[in-house]
Amino acid sequence: MSGRLSHFHGGLVLRHHKQSSCQPECQSAGIPEQLMLALSTPRGSQSKALVQVGERVLKGQVMAHPDGHFGMVVHAPTSGHISAITEAATARADAPSGPCILLQPDGQDEWLETTPSPLPTDPAAIIERIQAAGIIGMGGAGFPTHIKYQQLQVGPTTLIINGAECEPYISCDERLMLDHPSEIINGTRWLLQAAQADRAIIAIEDNIGGVKSQLDAAIKAQQLADIEVVKVPTIYPTGGEKQLIKVLTGREVPSGQTPLALGLIMQNVATAKAVHDAIEHGRPLLERVVTVTGDSVAEPRNYWALIGTPMRHLLDLAGCDWAQTDKLIVGGPMMGYAMPDADIGIEKTTNCLLALPTACTKPELQAMPCIRCGDCVQVCPQELLPQQLFWYINGNDQTNDLEKAREHHLFDCIECGACSWVCPSHINLVDFYRYAKSEITYLDQKKQKANLAKQRHDDREARLARIKAERQAKRRQKTAKLTDKSSAKQEISAVLARIKQQSKEAADD
Amino acid sequence: MTEALNTRGAPHLPSRISVQRVMRWVCLALVPATLAHLYYFGLGILIQMILATGSAYLFEWWCLRWRQQPLRPFLTDLSALVTAWLFVLCISPVAPWYVAVVGMFFAIVVAKHLYGGLGNNIFNPAMVGFAVILIAFPQAMSLWLPPSGLMEANPSLGLGELMSWIFMGAPTAGIDAVTAATPLSAILTGLQQGFALSEIVTQPIFGDFGGQGWEWIANWLFLGGLVLWYKGIITWHVPAAVLMTTIAAATPFYLFNGDLYLAPQQHIFAGGTMLAAFFIATDPTSGCSSDRGKIIFGAGVAILTVLIRNFGSYPDAIAFAVLLMNMAAPMIDRLTIPQPYGKKPQDPHHG
Numbered sequence: 001m002s003g004r005l006s007h008f009h010g011g012l013v014l015r016h017h018k019q020s021s022c023q024p025e026c027q028s029a030g031i032p033e034q035l036m037l038a039l040s041t042p043r044g045s046q047s048k049a050l051v052q053v054g055e056r057v058l059k060g061q062v063m064a065h066p067d068g069h070f071g072m073v074v075h076a077p078t079s080g081h082i083s084a085i086t087e088a089a090t091a092r093a094d095a096p097s098g099p100c101i102l103l104q105p106d107g108q109d110e111w112l113e114t115t116p117s118p119l120p121t122d123p124a125a126i127i128e129r130i131q132a133a134g135i136i137g138m139g140g141a142g143f144p145t146h147i148k149y150q151q152l153q154v155g156p157t158t159l160i161i162n163g164a165e166c167e168p169y170i171s172c173d174e175r176l177m178l179d180h181p182s183e184i185i186n187g188t189r190w191l192l193q194a195a196q197a198d199r200a201i202i203a204i205e206d207n208i209g210g211v212k213s214q215l216d217a218a219i220k221a222q223q224l225a226d227i228e229v230v231k232v233p234t235i236y237p238t239g240g241e242k243q244l245i246k247v248l249t250g251r252e253v254p255s256g257q258t259p260l261a262l263g264l265i266m267q268n269v270a271t272a273k274a275v276h277d278a279i280e281h282g283r284p285l286l287e288r289v290v291t292v293t294g295d296s297v298a299e300p301r302n303y304w305a306l307i308g309t310p311m312r313h314l315l316d317l318a319g320c321d322w323a324q325t326d327k328l329i330v331g332g333p334m335m336g337y338a339m340p341d342a343d344i345g346i347e348k349t350t351n352c353l354l355a356l357p358t359a360c361t362k363p364e365l366q367a368m369p370c371i372r373c374g375d376c377v378q379v380c381p382q383e384l385l386p387q388q389l390f391w392y393i394n395g396n397d398q399t400n401d402l403e404k405a406r407e408h409h410l411f412d413c414i415e416c417g418a419c420s421w422v423c424p425s426h427i428n429l430v431d432f433y434r435y436a437k438s439e440i441t442y443l444d445q446k447k448q449k450a451n452l453a454k455q456r457h458d459d460r461e462a463r464l465a466r467i468k469a470e471r472q473a474k475r476r477q478k479t480a481k482l483t484d485k486s487s488a489k490q491e492i493s494a495v496l497a498r499i500k501q502q503s504k505e506a507a508d509d
Numbered sequence: 510m511t512e513a514l515n516t517r518g519a520p521h522l523p524s525r526i527s528v529q530r531v532m533r534w535v536c537l538a539l540v541p542a543t544l545a546h547l548y549y550f551g552l553g554i555l556i557q558m559i560l561a562t563g564s565a566y567l568f569e570w571w572c573l574r575w576r577q578q579p580l581r582p583f584l585t586d587l588s589a590l591v592t593a594w595l596f597v598l599c600i601s602p603v604a605p606w607y608v609a610v611v612g613m614f615f616a617i618v619v620a621k622h623l624y625g626g627l628g629n630n631i632f633n634p635a636m637v638g639f640a641v642i643l644i645a646f647p648q649a650m651s652l653w654l655p656p657s658g659l660m661e662a663n664p665s666l667g668l669g670e671l672m673s674w675i676f677m678g679a680p681t682a683g684i685d686a687v688t689a690a691t692p693l694s695a696i697l698t699g700l701q702q703g704f705a706l707s708e709i710v711t712q713p714i715f716g717d718f719g720g721q722g723w724e725w726i727a728n729w730l731f732l733g734g735l736v737l738w739y740k741g742i743i744t745w746h747v748p749a750a751v752l753m754t755t756i757a758a759a760t761p762f763y764l765f766n767g768d769l770y771l772a773p774q775q776h777i778f779a780g781g782t783m784l785a786a787f788f789i790a791t792d793p794t795s796g797c798s799s800d801r802g803k804i805i806f807g808a809g810v811a812i813l814t815v816l817i818r819n820f821g822s823y824p825d826a827i828a829f830a831v832l833l834m835n836m837a838a839p840m841i842d843r844l845t846i847p848q849p850y851g852k853k854p855q856d857p858h859h860g
Contacts (some may be wrong), residue, residue, distance in 0.1 A: 339514065
């Protein structure tokens with residue numbers, strides 16, 4: 001990094017609300033009475049359970065295997081008995097519910113005996129170790145980490161470690177960087193090797209104080225020249241993959257492609273820490289840091305929580321006043337997902353639980369018509385025209401208008417919510433874009449199916465017509481031969497001559 | 510308890526912005542220029558404000574009821590007030606009462622509600638109202654007061670006299686003693702009578718740049734516009750495009766024949782240019798969406814204004830220029846869709 005940063009279009013400067021939860025020590029949330037481990041993963045894949053109801057599992061034991069491309073390995077976060085494998089609510093917006101393993105901890109926290117394996121030496125072995133540890137992107141998207149490295153093309157590669165939590169309230173990454181800088185640096189080193197990358201940039205926001213010196217000290221201690229810590233301006237959504245790449249490199253990820261197209265690979269700091277644990281200690285991903293905060297919570301704090309810990313357990317630890325809680329949000333206030341209840345297990349991607357009383361949440365407001373003021377255009381980090389998108393989506397379910405939305409680059413929307421945030425008419429714009437995206441995708445699929453069916457039908461018609469034509473041609477040939485007098489005569493005389501010849505030969509013999 | 514958790518979607522934090530807040534800032538930005546108007550042209554504007562605002566809200570209420578829309582949010586959004594205010598700043602302070610009523614009928618009922626209400630109007634409502642009365646009542650629109658401090662005889666008209674003038678009709682006797690043309694119509698009349706511009710502008714109403722009083726109203730409008738820009742209500746694109754294109758378009762004509770065509774500063778300060786630049790062409794509903802589109806829109810308004818003023822039969826032209834560009838706005842929008850992140854044609858680091 002030459003120290004010169006670029007900037008992305010628009011964005012918002014928001015109040016951080018991070019101090020209160022980041023200041024206190026990170027505590028262990030302990031072992032709850034029950035763990036709820038989701039088997040569905042962020043990209044619509046599922047993991048297949050390998051355990052039976054009633055079976056005792058040990059800490060670190062594999063309970064489920066990937067079933068499909070984006071599936072992940074699920075380990076038992078502690079020892080206990082499987083009480084059920086059932087459908088339950090998830091902590092994600094993409095699928096409100098899915099299959100889930102319920103684990104009754106026995107409190108002994110007994111590890112599965114494993115023989116320590118030697119440190120991996122080549123990239124493939126590192127990637128295999130990452131996959132076996134059940135590591136997926138811990139920043140929120142939950143993309144299985146190993147897949148990024150499998151898709152990697154040969155060429156100069158830069159690894160970006162994302163420590164920029166752009167949303168207010170969330171402080172788990174900051175706390176992790178303060179507490180475990182050398183582990184993160186070490187994990188980064190392993191990821192560098194896995195990607196065969198030239199260098200790594202650790203991006204942190206400029207509003208977090210002591211983190212840079214901590215990380216720099218760890219880099220110095222390990223004598224690494226290819227890892228650099230860079231402070232980026234705290235503008236929402238800097239932590240978004242596309243925006244952070246623009247800030248750090250001045251380049252834009254081509255629409256519809258991944259950062260790999262630019263020779264870039266991005267991981268969250270928590271993922272780097274998990275990689276360190278997996279490779280150096282052979283420990284699979286069993287727990288993560290979760291920020292528990294919001295005005296309903298008496299003592300905001302970060303917790304080390306076992307994957308599957310019910311949200312209620314964490315919120316009770318932090319002293320949540322349930323009676324006055326209006327919303328329980330997984331993630332931050334801009335893109336987070338409001339949960340229907342608190343008896344849902346946290347996942348590997350759950351970075352923050354935000355409990356807000358009525359006074360702190362957006363009230364139900366009468367949405368006014370869009371006056372096209374253009375405030376949304378000013379803040380859109382993807383340089384879209386949100387008001388035009390809304391115009392074409394609102395109240396229209398005719399495909400031609402949705403087509404216009406597509407022409408206005410609907411599918412480049414990253415759903416950051418900056419437009420909804422500044423809309424003076426209180427229109428929840430992102431809801432409209434989500435609707436339109438799914439509607440267009442559905443219509444596309446339908447159209448594709450219809451086209452395929454039509455193609456098949458046309459092919460069949462053509463085939464039948466061809467067969468019919470061939471048959472007709474043959475028949476025509478035959479009848480033509482018979483009806484044509486001269487050729488018929490010729491044929492008859494030829495036959496007669498042949499017979500004569502034969503009878504003559506017979507007579508000669 | 511937890512059963513009652515609210516699952517409404519993001520964003521989750523409350524915000525203080527509203528349509529009403531946007532409109533409130535527009536109104537606040539109009540206050541200095543309105544005070545200047547009051548100072549130079551007397552109490553007439555207050556009476557016109559009451560007339561226009563009153564009829565605007567009456568029509569608004571009537572249309573909302575007729576369209577079965579909720580009354581409260583739409584009557585409190587202040588958009589009708591903005592329309593009425595902009596309209597009043599365009600008309601003569603002594604225009605007869607029906608001018609404001611007819612103007613507001615076309616602004617609120619025709620231009621706004623017949624097109625679908627707030628946010629759906631294709632044309633700027635205030636300019637529709639203004640254009641209608643320009644065409645319907647040319648006589649009344651040409652009758653202005655001289656700016657204060659100019660004529661000895663200009664009695665700052667008392668409230669009673671103003672009221673009788675506005676409601677009962679203009680006094681027939683001695684009207685020339687108390688009225689004056691606007692600078693732009695004085696120029697048009699002068700040119701039609703065969704005078705050269707250099708002769709015309711020696712009349713005292715012309716002040717330093719564009720017109721006594723007028724230029725100060727323009728200055729205060731400029732200040733109000735800067736406030737709107739600073740508060741993020743408008744962006745710089747439209748005002749910059751209008752003002753710079755006006756200068757760019759007017760200068761060649763002026764250099765070609767300064768006795769026939771207005772000087773650039775007269776274009777800026779004499780008529781409604783400043784109002785158009787910051788308050789009318791910036792109307793987002795009837796304007797363009799993208800930054801590039803806004804610049805084209807503003808430039809179009811300026812070019813049309815200069816052309817109509819130089820060659821047309823109307824002294825000022827902002828209403829027609831804005832309405833013509835309103836027509837073009839959807840097409841400009843279609844042609845200026847910006848390339849978003851990741852779709853720009855040239856990546857400097859690529860290829």
